[in-house]
Amino acid sequence: MSWASVSIGDCVEKIASWNPSRSAGDTPFLYIDLSSVDKDKKEVDRSSVSSLLPSEAPSRARQLVKSGDVLVATVRPNLNGVALVPEEYEGATASTGYCVLRPDHNLLDGKYLYYWVQTGAFVTDMMEKATGANYPAVSDKVIKESKIPLPLLEEQKRIATILDKADAIRRKRQKAIQLADEFLRAVFLDMFGDPGRNKANWPTIKIGQAIELGYILEVQDGNHGNDHPKVADFVDEGYPFVAANVVRNGKVLFDKCYYLDESWIRKLRIGFAKPKDVLISHKGSLGFTAVLDDTFDTYIFSPQTTYYRVDRSRLDPIYLKGYFDSDYFQNLFKKEGVQSTRAYIGITRQKELPILIPPVESQQRFVEVASRYAHHIERLGLERDAISELFFSLSKKAFSGGL
Numbered sequence: 001m002s003w004a005s006v007s008i009g010d011c012v013e014k015i016a017s018w019n020p021s022r023s024a025g026d027t028p029f030l031y032i033d034l035s036s037v038d039k040d041k042k043e044v045d046r047s048s049v050s051s052l053l054p055s056e057a058p059s060r061a062r063q064l065v066k067s068g069d070v071l072v073a074t075v076r077p078n079l080n081g082v083a084l085v086p087e088e089y090e091g092a093t094a095s096t097g098y099c100v101l102r103p104d105h106n107l108l109d110g111k112y113l114y115y116w117v118q119t120g121a122f123v124t125d126m127m128e129k130a131t132g133a134n135y136p137a138v139s140d141k142v143i144k145e146s147k148i149p150l151p152l153l154e155e156q157k158r159i160a161t162i163l164d165k166a167d168a169i170r171r172k173r174q175k176a177i178q179l180a181d182e183f184l185r186a187v188f189l190d191m192f193g194d195p196g197r198n199k200a201n202w203p204t205i206k207i208g209q210a211i212e213l214g215y216i217l218e219v220q221d222g223n224h225g226n227d228h229p230k231v232a233d234f235v236d237e238g239y240p241f242v243a244a245n246v247v248r249n250g251k252v253l254f255d256k257c258y259y260l261d262e263s264w265i266r267k268l269r270i271g272f273a274k275p276k277d278v279l280i281s282h283k284g285s286l287g288f289t290a291v292l293d294d295t296f297d298t299y300i301f302s303p304q305t306t307y308y309r310v311d312r313s314r315l316d317p318i319y320l321k322g323y324f325d326s327d328y329f330q331n332l333f334k335k336e337g338v339q340s341t342r343a344y345i346g347i348t349r350q351k352e353l354p355i356l357i358p359p360v361e362s363q364q365r366f367v368e369v370a371s372r373y374a375h376h377i378e379r380l381g382l383e384r385d386a387i388s389e390l391f392f393s394l395s396k397k398a399f400s401g402g403l
Contacts, residue, residue, distance in 0.1 A: 015063055017062050020054050027137070028051045031052050031094075033055075035098040039073075045335075061095065066085065067187060069100050071101075072099060073098055086157070101143075107153070107342075108156070115163045115395060119397070149400070166395075187370070192366070195326060205354065206351065210357070216309070221301055239259060240300065241259060241288075241300060242279070242304055244281035272300060272301070273292055276317050277292045277308060278307065279291070291318055308320065332353060372391065
């Protein structure tokens with residue numbers, strides 16, 4: 001079946017720009033930043049939407065959005081950051097890091113557009129057209145000039161309904177993984193209690209003190225400054241360059257990583273993590289964690305991620321990850337990391353945060369439970385990946401007229 005190929009810009013309405021610092025008076029406004037969209041779930045992450053006063057408005061806060069608008073991130077590596085604006089964010093302000101697409105409902109179904117901008121064809125096209133050495137990006141003009149296959153409106157809605165059902169199955173599997181993570185947090189709370197109350201009176205010290213006492217051997221993030229790798233430096237194989245956006249569900253997503261060749265081991269000063277180091281993301285997306293496995297003998301960290309290397313005879317990496325994942329620490333970490341423009345908590349501030357250190361025997365009991373449960377989580381992950389593959393295969397057929 002052959003459909004007309006139409007420029008997206010011919011099917012969407014113009015978005016008026018505005019300046020909240022001049023227009024909102026003293027009334028707070030909701031701000032959807034680049035970090036506010038979950039790139040895996042393709043939705044606005046409510047916990048990452050800020051309520052700001054006009055005086056706090058970032059320079060990028062320039063677009064008023066409506067319910068049903070489609071947000072498409074324009075900056076790599078966020079080009080797959082796509083979301084529909086939900087009803088609760090009617091009238092919110094979006095960063096100019098998004099191209100806001102408001103469908104002309106006489107021509108284009110919003111859900112159809114939402115699924116199109118997730119396709120490999122669209123994302124690959126945008127990545128190829130991205131320009132700029134440090135922060136490659138595409139303009140709104142490039143996105144709006146890109147083509148979308150456009151059947152009749154009734155057919156668009158039929159396709160969107162089919163993809164909605166397939167997406168619901170995919171999301172259920174993702175929810176199962178989240179519930180598994182919540183179970184481990186519940187196990188941690190049952191074994192160790194609320195670290196903030198510490199009813200067992202176990203030692204609670206600052207991370208900086210834990211370093212001085214030898215529980216933690218090293219805390220380090222990636223290389224800052226002019227030596228930071230640029231997109232042109234990345235290769236297909238080598239050492240994974242670990243940024244915050246490739247850490248999800250307690251794992252580094254190797255298929256989403258950029259890679260650097262061996263020459264960068266000599267070029268960079270710092271940021272070389274090893275298996276069994278504990279990772280926590282500290283810039284943009286705060287609080288994602290993982291224990292690095294032995295897939296690689298060296299991981300090169302970006303300035304968005306911190307690794308903790310511990311004395312495993314005194315502090316177990318899996319226990320430390322469990323502590324980092326606890327509601328107590330996550331709330332503290334995100335509260336300390338709140339800034340007016342982008343969430344960030346650097347090494348110096350991290351060293352001021354508390355760490356609960358129970359006896360090694362208690363840590364090991366948690367590790368045993370977590371290790372057993374890891375197999376269940378991995379199985380769910382494999383099932384989720386298989387369902388995602390089926391979804392994208394279905395999507396490809398849908399937009400080529402094969403459904």
